[in-house]
Amino acid sequence: NAGVTQTPKFQVLKTGQSMTLQCAQDMNHNSMYWYRQDPGMGLRLIYYSASEGTTDKGEVPNGYNVSRLNKREFSLRLESAAPSQTSVYFCASSDRTGGSKTQYFGPGTRLLVL
Amino acid sequence: AQSVTQLDSQVPVFEEAPVELRCNYSSSVSVYLFWYVQYPNQGLQLLLKYLSGSTLVKGINGFEAEFNKSQTSFHLRKPSVHISDTAEYFCAVSEDTGGFKTIFGAGTRLFVKA
Numbered sequence: 001n002a003g004v005t006q007t008p009k010f011q012v013l014k015t016g017q018s019m020t021l022q023c024a025q026d027m028n029h030n031s032m033y034w035y036r037q038d039p040g041m042g043l044r045l046i047y048y049s050a051s052e053g054t055t056d057k058g059e060v061p062n063g064y065n066v067s068r069l070n071k072r073e074f075s076l077r078l079e080s081a082a083p084s085q086t087s088v089y090f091c092a093s094s095d096r097t098g099g100s101k102t103q104y105f106g107p108g109t110r111l112l113v114l
Numbered sequence: 115a116q117s118v119t120q121l122d123s124q125v126p127v128f129e130e131a132p133v134e135l136r137c138n139y140s141s142s143v144s145v146y147l148f149w150y151v152q153y154p155n156q157g158l159q160l161l162l163k164y165l166s167g168s169t170l171v172k173g174i175n176g177f178e179a180e181f182n183k184s185q186t187s188f189h190l191r192k193p194s195v196h197i198s199d200t201a202e203y204f205c206a207v208s209e210d211t212g213g214f215k216t217i218f219g220a221g222t223r224l225f226v227k228a
Contacts, residue, residue, distance in 0.1 A: 004157070035218075040123070042204060042218035043158075058215075090157055100146045100165050100208070103216065105157030 001026050004106035006091050012112045013081045021076040021109050023091030031094045032074035033058075033103065034066060036087040043090065049074055050096075081113045116141040116207050120219035128227050129197055135190040135222045137205035144210035147188040149179055152202045152221075161203070164188065175199070200226045 007022045025032065030051045035043040045058030049068040063085060065077045074093075078085060089109045094101040121136040139145060146165050150158040162173025169181040179190045188205060205219040 040220050042118075042220045044218075045215070092157075100163075100210075102148075102160050102163065103158075105150075105159065107155070107157045 003027065004091055004093055004104055006089075006106035006109050008109060009107070010110045010112075012114065013078075014114050015082060017081050018077065018079050019081065019111075020078075021089055021091075021111075022073070023075065023106060024073045025091075025093040025104070026072065027093060027095075027104065028071070029093035029095050029104070030071070031096055031101070032068065033092040033094075034064075034074070034076045035090045035092065036060065036085075037090060037108070038087050046076065046089075078111075081111075083113045085111065086113045087111060116145065116209055116215075116217050118205050118207050118217050118219040120203075120205050120222050122222050123220065124223045124225065126225045126227060127195055130194050132193050133191065133195050133199075133224065135203050135205075135224065137188045137190065137219060139186050139188065139205075139207045141186075141207065141209055146208045146210060147179075147181060148206040148208075148216070149173065149177070149188070149190050150204045150206060150218075152204065154201070158204060161190070195224070195226050197226050197228060199224060 004025045033048040034046040047066040049055045052071045091106040092103040094103045117140045119138045127133045148163045149161040152158045164171045164181045172178045202221045208216045
C-alpha cells in the first residue's frame with residue numbers, strides 16, 4: 001500500500017497563478033484533511049472532508065477551495081496564488097473523524113509563490 | 115478551545131543521552147493526546163497516543179510519554195537517543211467531544227549529535 005500520496009512534490013508559482021494540489025489515499029479512509037505547515041506555527045487545518053461528498057472549512061480556508069472527487073481523492077485548489085500561500089502543504093486521512101483517530105500523512109507539497 | 119504549547123523549539127542532545135520534549139495543553143474537556151514525528155522531507159507519522167487508561171504510553175522507536183492531568187502535560191521521553199532520532203516532533207491534542215479538530219503544537223526540533 002502506498003498510503004497517502006501527493007502531487008506535485010514541489011511547485012513554483014507567480015502571484016495570481018492558479019494550481020491544484022492532488023492527494024489520494026488507498027487505505028479506504030472516510031476522512032481526509034489539508035494542512036499547511038509554516039515555520040514556528042505547526043500545522044494548521046485548511047479544509048477537511050468527513051466523508052465522501054462533504055467538505056468543511058478548517059482554521060485557515062481563505063484563498064483555497066477543495067474537491068472530494070471520490071472516496072480516495074481530495075484536491076486543494078489555489079485560484080489566485082499569493083506570496084502568503086508559500087508553505088508546505090500536507091494531505092492526511094483517517095478512517096473517520098473524531099478526536100481519537102490517528103491521521104496518516106502524505107509526504108507534502110512545497111509551494112513557493114513569487 | 116484547546117491549545118498546545120511545546121516549550122522548546124530546539125533540543126540538541128548527544129547520542130545515547132536521555133531526552134525529554136515538553137508539551138503542555140489547555141482544554142476545558144477531556145482530551146486525546148498525540149505525538150507525531152516528522153523526519154526531513156517527509157510527512158508526519160504517529161509516535162504514540164493517549165486515549166484513556168494508563169497514563170504512561172509507550173510508542174515506537176523506544177519513545178514513551180506520560181499524561182499528567184493535573185499539570186496538563188504530555189511530555190515525551192526517550193532514555194537513550196540515536197542519531198536517527200534527529201527529526202521534528204509535534205504534540206497534538208483533540209477534544210473528546212466527537213469533533214474532528216486536532217490542534218498541533220509548533221514543533222520541537224531534536225538534533226542528536228555524535
